Amino acid sequence: MSIASHAGKFAAPRTDAQGRIPLIGLNPEELKEVLSIHNLPGFRSKQVWHWLYHRGVRDFESMANLPKDLRATLTEKYSIERPKLITEQKSEDGTIKWLLGMSDGQQVEAVFIPEAKRGTLCVSSQVGCTLTCKFCHTGTQPLVRNLGANEILQQIMFARDALDEWPAKDKKDEGRDLTNIVMMGMGEPLYNYDNVAKALKICMDEDGLGISKRRITLSTSGVVPQIVQCGEELNVNLAISLHAPSNELRSSIMPINNKYPLEELLAACRNYPGLSENRRITFEYVMLKDVNDSDEQAHSLANLLRAIPCKINLIPFNSWPGSGYECSSGNRIDSFARILEEAGYDAPVRRARGADILAACGQLKSESQRVRVTPPGKTAEDGKTA
Ligand code: SAH
Ligand code: SF4
Numbered sequence: 001m002s003i004a005s006h007a008g009k010f011a012a013p014r015t016d017a018q019g020r021i022p023l024i025g026l027n028p029e030e031l032k033e034v035l036s037i038h039n040l041p042g043f044r045s046k047q048v049w050h051w052l053y054h055r056g057v058r059d060f061e062s063m064a065n066l067p068k069d070l071r072a073t074l075t076e077k078y079s080i081e082r083p084k085l086i087t088e089q090k091s092e093d094g095t096i097k098w099l100l101g102m103s104d105g106q107q108v109e110a111v112f113i114p115e116a117k118r119g120t121l122c123v124s125s126q127v128g129c130t131l132t133c134k135f136c137h138t139g140t141q142p143l144v145r146n147l148g149a150n151e152i153l154q155q156i157m158f159a160r161d162a163l164d165e166w167p168a169k170d171k172k173d174e175g176r177d178l179t180n181i182v183m184m185g186m187g188e189p190l191y192n193y194d195n196v197a198k199a200l201k202i203c204m205d206e207d208g209l210g211i212s213k214r215r216i217t218l219s220t221s222g223v224v225p226q227i228v229q230c231g232e233e234l235n236v237n238l239a240i241s242l243h244a245p246s247n248e249l250r251s252s253i254m255p256i257n258n259k260y261p262l263e264e265l266l267a268a269c270r271n272y273p274g275l276s277e278n279r280r281i282t283f284e285y286v287m288l289k290d291v292n293d294s295d296e297q298a299h300s301l302a303n304l305l306r307a308i309p310c311k312i313n314l315i316p317f318n319s320w321p322g323s324g325y326e327c328s329s330g331n332r333i334d335s336f337a338r339i340l341e342e343a344g345y346d347a348p349v350r351r352a353r354g355a356d357i358l359a360a361c362g363q364l365k366s367e368s369q370r371v372r373v374t375p376p377g378k379t380a381e382d383g384k385t386a
Contacts, residue, residue, distance in 0.1 A: 010126075012148030012195065016103035020079040024052060024157070025149030025198055028207075038073060048074075053208045056157060056166030058082055079103070082158050083151065095354030100158060102127075102151055106144060108186055110155040112163070112178065113353045119163075120180040123155045125196050126187025131221055133241070134253045135286055137320040138186045147187070149198035156181060156209060181211055184219040184239070190226035200234055213237075219284065224260040227268040238272055239282040239313075240265065244292050245300035253291070262304070269308055280309040286317050287328040287336070298336045302343035311346035318352055 015021055026034060032045040044066065051063045058081060060066070060074040083100035086107060090096050096112045108124040127144040129136070156178075160166055165176045181203060183189040189196045200216060202208040218230060219239035227238065244250035250257040257265075269281050283305065287293050305312070314337055317327040328336070333349055340347035 010143055010145045010192075012146055012151060013104050016079045016081075018079075020077055022148065022150040023048070023078045023080050024153050025151075025195075025202065027198065027201065034078075038070070040070070044070070049207070052080060053202070053205075054167055056160055058161070082161065083108075083154050085158075088162075089357040091354040091357045093353055095357070096162075097354060097357050098158065098162070100155065102147075108147065108151075108155070110159060110185060111354060112159055114177060118179040119177040120182055121156060121159050121178055122182050122185045123152060124185030124187055125152060125183055125189040125192050129187050130191060131188050131254070131256050133221060133243075133255070135243075135288060135317060135323065135325050137323070140322075141186075143187075146192040146195055149195040149202075152195060152199035153202055153209070155185075156203060156211075160209075179211070180215045180217070182217045182219065182239075184217070188221055188223065189218055190220045190223035190230065193226045193229065197230070197234055200236060204234075204236075214279075217282070221254060221256050222260050222265045223256070224264050224268045227265075227272070231268075231272045231274075235274055237279070237282070238269070239284055240269060241286075242283040242301075242312075243286050243288075245297050245304050249292060249297075253288075266304070266308065269310075275309045277309050280311055283310055283312045284315055285312055286315045287333050288317050289326040289328045289332070291325065293328040293332050293336055295335060295339055298339035299343075302340055302345065305345070311348070312340055314347055314349045316349065316352060318355055 021034070023031060023034070028045070028049060031049060032042060035045045035048065047065055048063065051057045055062075057063060060071045060078075060080065063071060063074075066074075081103075083102055086099040086101045088096060088098050094114045098110050098112075099107055100110060101107050106127045108127055110124060111122040113120045113122065124147065126146050128141040129138045130143040131139055133139045159178055160176075163177050165178060181200075183196060183200075196218070200218075203211050204213050204216065213234065213236045217237040217239050218234070219241060220227060220230075221241045230236070230238070241254070242250075244253060244257075247257060247261050250262060272281060275281065285292070285301070301312070314333060316333065317325055319325070319327065337347045337349055
C-alpha cells in the first residue's frame with residue numbers, strides 16, 4: 001500500500017465527537033485562515049496561538065483578552081481539550097506512563113523518563129503499528145489508525161500539564177523538567193509522516209512549544225523515502241531500529257527490510273543532512289539471545305556501519321507475554337559491546353526504564369489490546385486488568 005493511501009485509510013478523525021474542529025496542530029497560517037471565517041483581525045489568531053502554546057490553556061474561557069462572545073463561539077466550534085487520562089503509572093525509577101484516551105476513545109501511551117540533567121518524553125505516532133517486527137509488543141497490535149498532528153502535540157502538552165510546566169518557567173529549555181522528545185512510542189512515525197511533521201514543526205517553533213530540533217529524536221524502522229524527506233524538512237536527530245547486521249536476519253525479524261533493504265537504508269543514513277561527529281545517527285540494536293548477539297555478528301555490524309557518524313545503542317530485550325524471545329545474558333551483551341568499542345564505536349548498553357510498568361521500549365500497547373494476552377489456563381475475562 002502506498003503511504004498516501006495508507007494515510008487516507010487510517011486517518012485520524014477530523015472533528016471530535018461533538019463535531020468540533022481541533023485547533024491544536026494547525027500551523028500559524030492555517031489557524032489564521034480557520035479563524036478568518038469569523039471575521040477576526042489577524043492579531044486574534046496570534047493571541048489564540050499564544051494562549052495555546054505559551055500558556056497551555058485548555059479552554060477558550062481562559063483566554064482572557066478575547067471578547068466574551070468570541071470565546072463562546074470558539075467553544076462551540078473548536079476543540080483544544082487534552083486527551084483524557086485513563087491511567088497513570090509510576091515506576092520505581094521515576095518513569096511515568098500515561099495511558100491517554102483520544103476523543104474517539106482510541107488510546108495511546110506516552111512515557112516520561114526523568115534523568116539527572118534532562119527529562120525525555122516518549123511520544124506515540126499511531127494507535128498500533130502495521131509493521132509486525134517480531135520482537136515488538138506494539139507490532140502485535142494491528143494498526144487502528146494514525147494519530148492526528150493535534151493528538152501528537154497533545155501528548156507533549158499533556159505532559160507539560162502533568163509536570164506543571166506552563167507557562168515557561170524560563171524561556172530556555174533548562175527551566176523545565178521535560179527537555180527532550182523522542183518519537184519512539186507506539187507506531188512507525190514515518191508511516192504517519194505528514195501529521196508527525198506538522199506536530200514537530202510546532203514543537204520546534206520558538207513561538208510554539210520551543211523545543212529545539214537538537215532535543216528531538218525520531219526513531220524509524222527504516223522507511224527510506226521518508227527518511228530523506230524528514231532530513232530535508234525537519235532535520236531532527238535520527239534513530240534507526242537496525243537490530244541485525246545482515247539482510248537475511250533483518251528481514252526475518254523486521255519485515256520492512258524486504259521493502260527497504262540495508263543497502264538503501266544505510267545510503268539514506270549516510271546522506272542524512274547535517275551529520276558530523278557531533279551530530280550522529282543512533283542505531284538501536286535490541287539484544288536477542290541466540291538471534292543477533294554473537295561475536296561474529298558484532299564484527300559484521302562494526303563493518304556495516306563503517307564511515308557513518310553514529311553510535312550504537314544496545315537495548316536489552318524487554319520481554320512481554322508470548323514474545324518467544326529472550327534477552328541476551330549480561331556477559332554476552334558486554335562481549336558484543338566490547339567488540340564494537342574496540343572497532344571505534346560508542347556502544348552504550350541502554351538501561352531499561354520503567355520495565356516494571358511495561359513502559360520500556362517495545363512494551364507499549366493500548367490497555368484494551370493488552371488484556372487479550374491472557375495467561376495459560378485463564379479466560380480473557382480473568383486476564384482483564386481494567
Ligand atoms: N516504530 C519506530 C519507533 C517505535 S519503537 C521504530 O521501530 O523505530 C522504539 C524502539 O524500541 C525501536 O528501536 C524498537 O525496535 C525497540 N523495541 C521494540 N520492541 C522492543 C523490545 N521488546 N525490547 C527492546 N526494544 C524494543
Ligand atoms: Fe512498529 Fe517500531 Fe514496533 Fe516495528 S519496532 S512493530 S516499526 S513500533
